[in-house]
Amino acid sequence: MSEYAAAAAPQPSPAPPVVVARDLTKVYGGAGSTVRALDEVSVSFARGAFTAIMGPSGSGKSTLMHCLAGLDTVTSGTVHLGGTEITRLRDRELTLLRRDRIGFVFQSFNLLPMLTAEQNILLPARIARRRTDPARLARIVEVVGLGERLHHLPSALSGGQQQRVAVARALLGDPEVVYADEPTGNLDSRSGAEVLGFLRDSARDLGQTVVMVTHDPVAAAYADRVVFLRDGRLVDEVYGPTAETVLDRLVKLES
Numbered sequence: 001m002s003e004y005a006a007a008a009a010p011q012p013s014p015a016p017p018v019v020v021a022r023d024l025t026k027v028y029g030g031a032g033s034t035v036r037a038l039d040e041v042s043v044s045f046a047r048g049a050f051t052a053i054m055g056p057s058g059s060g061k062s063t064l065m066h067c068l069a070g071l072d073t074v075t076s077g078t079v080h081l082g083g084t085e086i087t088r089l090r091d092r093e094l095t096l097l098r099r100d101r102i103g104f105v106f107q108s109f110n111l112l113p114m115l116t117a118e119q120n121i122l123l124p125a126r127i128a129r130r131r132t133d134p135a136r137l138a139r140i141v142e143v144v145g146l147g148e149r150l151h152h153l154p155s156a157l158s159g160g161q162q163q164r165v166a167v168a169r170a171l172l173g174d175p176e177v178v179y180a181d182e183p184t185g186n187l188d189s190r191s192g193a194e195v196l197g198f199l200r201d202s203a204r205d206l207g208q209t210v211v212m213v214t215h216d217p218v219a220a221a222y223a224d225r226v227v228f229l230r231d232g233r234l235v236d237e238v239y240g241p242t243a244e245t246v247l248d249r250l251v252k253l254e255s
């Protein structure tokens with residue numbers, strides 16, 4: 001059991017967990033020079049909750065997200081997505097699981113420039129030959145709030161609008177969880193606020209489970225909960241964060 005798990009007071013969980021990681025350890029390298037990027041991390045993410053992962057540079061945030069999402073293998077420990085232990089799956093099964101059950105949002109928006117916003121949102125479903133639920137599309141379009149701009153090319157959209165298109169694309173397939181890796185890293189603060197508000201609304205209004213890695217205490221304050229890593233260990237968490245409480249914990253972690 002991790003030092004954090006032993007010390008933490010139990011917190012009320014609003015809903016059953018969608019993602020559960022148990023005793024996750026990730027060691028990079030071998031023969032002499034190894035890095036223990038994750039050290040027995042146990043954490044779970046409740047349905048419909050928006051959680052931020054924070055910690056100093058090199059604390060293991062990206063590694064944790066990659067292991068949770070089946071983008072990287074683990075050295076030991078398990079990750080469950082719903083009833084599926086993803087740490088046991090083969091590459092082909094993982095590819096399908098990522099395509100069908102997980103949404104991704106990255107720092108770079110990764111929109112195709114020759115397709116309109118709406119076509120970009122619909123593209124993964126088309127590639128997977130998945131029928132799009134028109135009611136869900138309409139709901140997401142309403143939450144995205146792009147209006148007429150849905151028919152514009154990405155080049156005619158602001159950075160914040162482009163990232164909202166990327167989030168809408170991630171949400172359309174009704175994934176069990178959306179992983180967002182520094183989604184506001186390329187945005188000015190106003191556009192960042194738009195995207196974060198949208199992620200928060202998708203959790204509140206659509207019941208979407210969202211897990212976001214960020215360096216920014218203001219971004220983390222949009223989440224329902226912030227978990228903190230240091231040296232590959234989960235060392236703290238805050239429910240109902242504000243930018244001030246998050247900054248305060250970060251300063252303590254880095255001192």
Ligand SMILES: Nc1ncnc2c1ncn2[C@@H]1O[C@H](COP(=O)(O)OP(=O)(O)OP(=O)(O)O)[C@@H](O)[C@H]1O
Nearest residue numbers: 028029035037055056057058059060061062063064
């Ligand atoms: N492919 C790799 N090979 C070797 N070491 C790695 C690899 N990826 C990450 N690491 C090491 O694992 C540790 C955790 O890295 P990780 O990128 O997860 O941290 P982070 O908290 O996301 O950092 P940052 O905030 O700087 O992005 C670091 O010491 C890093 O150097």
